[in-house]
Amino acid sequence: MTALIELQQLKVYFTKESGLIARLFGKEKLIKAVDNISFDIRTGEILGLVGESGSGKSTTGRAMLRLIKPTSGKILYKGKDLASLSESELRPYRRHLQIIFQNPYSSLNPRMTVGDIIAEPLLNFGAKRNKELRKQVEQLMEEVGLAPEHIDRYPHEFSGGQRQRIGIARALALRPEFIVADEPIAALDVSVQAQIINLLKELQKKLGIAFLFISHDLRAVRYISDRIAVMYLGKIVELGPAAEVYERPQHPYTQALISALPAPDPKARSERIKLRGEPPEPFFMPPGCHFHPRCPYAFDKCRSLQPTLAGKDHSVACFLSESR
Amino acid sequence: MLRVQQLKTYFYTDSTVIKAVDGVSFDLAKGASLAIVGESGCGKSVCSLSILRLVPTPGKIVGGKIIFDGVDLLELSEKQMRQLRGKRIAMIFQDPMTSLNPYLRVSTQVAEVFSTHKQLNRNAARAAAIEILEKVGIPAARADDYPHQFSGGMRQRVMIAAAIACHPELIIADEPTTALDVTVQAQILDLLSELRANSSLILITHDLGIVATATDFVAVMYAGRIVEYRPTADLFSNPLHPYTEGLLKSIPDPNRTTKLFQIGGQPPSLSNLPPGCAFAPRCPYAEPRCSQTPPPLRQLDSSYYYVCWLNR
Numbered sequence: 095m096t097a098l099i100e101l102q103q104l105k106v107y108f109t110k111e112s113g114l115i116a117r118l119f120g121k122e123k124l125i126k127a128v129d130n131i132s133f134d135i136r137t138g139e140i141l142g143l144v145g146e147s148g149s150g151k152s153t154t155g156r157a158m159l160r161l162i163k164p165t166s167g168k169i170l171y172k173g174k175d176l177a178s179l180s181e182s183e184l185r186p187y188r189r190h191l192q193i194i195f196q197n198p199y200s201s202l203n204p205r206m207t208v209g210d211i212i213a214e215p216l217l218n219f220g221a222k223r224n225k226e227l228r229k230q231v232e233q234l235m236e237e238v239g240l241a242p243e244h245i246d247r248y249p250h251e252f253s254g255g256q257r258q259r260i261g262i263a264r265a266l267a268l269r270p271e272f273i274v275a276d277e278p279i280a281a282l283d284v285s286v287q288a289q290i291i292n293l294l295k296e297l298q299k300k301l302g303i304a305f306l307f308i309s310h311d312l313r314a315v316r317y318i319s320d321r322i323a324v325m326y327l328g329k330i331v332e333l334g335p336a337a338e339v340y341e342r343p344q345h346p347y348t349q350a351l352i353s354a355l356p357a358p359d360p361k362a363r364s365e366r367i368k369l370r371g372e373p374p375e376p377f378f379m380p381p382g383c384h385f386h387p388r389c390p391y392a393f394d395k396c397r398s399l400q401p402t403l404a405g406k407d408h409s410v411a412c413f414l415s416e417s418r
Numbered sequence: 419m420l421r422v423q424q425l426k427t428y429f430y431t432d433s434t435v436i437k438a439v440d441g442v443s444f445d446l447a448k449g450a451s452l453a454i455v456g457e458s459g460c461g462k463s464v465c466s467l468s469i470l471r472l473v474p475t476p477g478k479i480v481g482g483k484i485i486f487d488g489v490d491l492l493e494l495s496e497k498q499m500r501q502l503r504g505k506r507i508a509m510i511f512q513d514p515m516t517s518l519n520p521y522l523r524v525s526t527q528v529a530e531v532f533s534t535h536k537q538l539n540r541n542a543a544r545a546a547a548i549e550i551l552e553k554v555g556i557p558a559a560r561a562d563d564y565p566h567q568f569s570g571g572m573r574q575r576v577m578i579a580a581a582i583a584c585h586p587e588l589i590i591a592d593e594p595t596t597a598l599d600v601t602v603q604a605q606i607l608d609l610l611s612e613l614r615a616n617s618s619l620i621l622i623t624h625d626l627g628i629v630a631t632a633t634d635f636v637a638v639m640y641a642g643r644i645v646e647y648r649p650t651a652d653l654f655s656n657p658l659h660p661y662t663e664g665l666l667k668s669i670p671d672p673n674r675t676t677k678l679f680q681i682g683g684q685p686p687s688l689s690n691l692p693p694g695c696a697f698a699p700r701c702p703y704a705e706p707r708c709s710q711t712p713p714p715l716r717q718l719d720s721s722y723y724y725v726c727w728l729n730r
């Protein structure tokens with residue numbers, strides 16, 4: 095499989111406005127939300143991106159679609175660097191790159207009918223408001239499991255799971271090749287999460303769409319993804335085939351993350367790797383390996399030098415793995 | 419120790435009655451822990467707020483009994499309730515920011531619990547607060563910080579400190595770790611189970627992993643009612659209610675990549691419940707009578723039960 099979209103040394107920095115005095119003296123806080131990451135997503139592949147809140151998952155997804163301008167680095171879509179394009183040069187690419195948001199309640203315009211919400215991207219790309227368009231929207235609704243009879247209803251008349259389906263239908267309208275799904279199940283009921291996971295997987299199989307599936311739900315990520323990338327404080331610390339990363343995690347952070355998952359089985363008394371503390375504020379980035387203040391294995395080198403992501407199919411950014 | 423019988427809490431809005439809790443019954447023994455699970459809006463929080471008699475308007479407890487240590491809490495005066503809350507029954511909420519006062523130092527807020535309920539003087543209360551904060555992992559040097567200077571996990575530690583301060587007989591924790599990251603969630607759950615000592619615990623969550631690892635008993639709620647109430651190990655090895663069965667089956671299993679089991683449809687609206695079983699429209703085992711007549715409560719032994727037409 096070839097790379098559909100490839101990130102090369104992508105960086106997205108934000109400056110956080112601090113107090114007036116700090117600003118007067120030019121001491122703005124720099125947040126390295128995405129700090130020099132490289133990976134690719136192959137045609138038709140689901141790449142799961144996991145990590146704790148604030149680790150940079152959403153920023154990565156948004157930057158990939160150029161919804162945020164990266165500070166530096168390349169976003170190669172079929173070899174073309176999206177990072178270097180102007181807004182108007184980007185336009186033809188936009189239709190191939192779509193997003194599904196976490197919150198199905200706030201991401202749909204409450205004053206538009208479901209039909210209009212789903213048709214909007216088609217109209218933006220030149221479709222005419224006519225019978226065929228309506229037909230196309232009805233087909234899209236069916237594709238995601240919504241009753242086409244409800245085409246003239248408003249979002250508030252739908253449940254959370256159904257609204258998420260509306261968002262998915264809208265994202266599918268232009269038959270994209272790549273969709274960023276940013277925590278698409280986080281706001282949904284437990285029993286409805288499985289419905290959405292099944293739907294996304296089905297769309298991948300049927301339409302060959304590639305996904306970046308962002309979630310903090312490791313079990314869901316393991317289930318849906320072909321490969322998993324683990325993020326910690328702006329960096330990818332581990333990347334590999336889903337079964338490999340889940341069954342044989344190499345990075346101490348991934349190991350802790352997986353062992354912290356409470357097993358849905360009262361008999362399983364797992365040995366938990368306990369981490370000290372919490373992820374630091376992103377503007378107090380520790381020197382060396384970002385994970386060292388919480389890492390049970392940290393040694394001298396970790397406090398001053400940064401490990402880089404290395405390895406072929408299953409790569410890890412940790413000095414322990416380097417020496418192995 | 420705690421016996422809830424036929425508890426009903428309804429919300430009265432302009433045009434409708436929302437039956438948030440509609441006839442809930444369960445017993446909880448001294449020192450035991452109970453998980454209440456269920457989907458968003460099924461009445462878990464309203465149920466726990468009812469036990470504390472803190473139901474927000476326009477909600478009202480319209481029926482039932484809450485027997486705590488031999489006394490029906492619904493018969494107590496508001497003043498008697500206030501003496502109980504925080505002392506004999508403590509609570510921990512999902513978002514500690516809403517229960518902590520942003521303008522008071524953390525040590526002051528925890529000290530308040532000691533001065534109100536233990537009548538300690540100012541210095542003694544402060545000393546006790548600092549001691550208990552250290553116990554939950556907040557160093558004395560940070561005790562005089564304000565809540566916003568803490569991370570989510572540390573704020574939840576403060577809430578735990580305040581909750582366990584008076585050795586309550588019952589702790590109610592409503593989604594205490596939902597807003598936290600997985601690795602921090604594990605720390606907080608460990609801390610809670612370590613420090614609660616002999617207190618009984620009601621833990622509200624929608625995470626079945628937490629239920630399995632942290633509690634002795636489970637009450638599964640659906641549309642304002644408990645549909646299954648069992649010891650945790652029994653419920654996980656042999657769920658009896660079809661909704662419980664569906665929930666357990668829909669957890670992604672890392673060893674399987676076949677299509678995930680899904681419960682079709684959506685939970686019903688609590689203001690417009692069907693006459694029979696509320697789960698009937700989604701239930702793979704539904705029979706005609708299910709949607710017409712409320713299913714029977716099937717007692718398993720003195721305290722445990724499930725509510726379904728199926729006899730399993």
Ligand SMILES: Nc1ncnc2c1ncn2[C@@H]1O[C@H](COP(=O)(O)OP(=O)(O)OP(=O)(O)O)[C@@H](O)[C@H]1O
Binds near residue numbers: 436456461
């Ligand atoms: N202040 C209120 N006014 C009107 N209805 C309310 C109010 N508070 C709760 N309800 C209703 O009571 C029902 C039960 O709500 P509750 O908060 O107990 O659900 P829950 O099970 O705790 O859900 P979640 O998992 O989302 O926390 C819901 O239908 C809700 O809309």
Ligand code: SF4
Binds near residue numbers: 346385392413
């Ligand atoms: S590089 Fe060092 S601190 Fe970082 S994860 Fe590896 S062992 Fe831990």
Ligand code: SF4
Binds near residue numbers: 697701703709
């Ligand atoms: S009563 Fe009928 S519909 Fe309800 S859970 Fe039991 S079998 Fe299903």
Ligand SMILES: [Mg+2]
Binds near residue numbers: 462464592
């Ligand atoms: Mg709740």
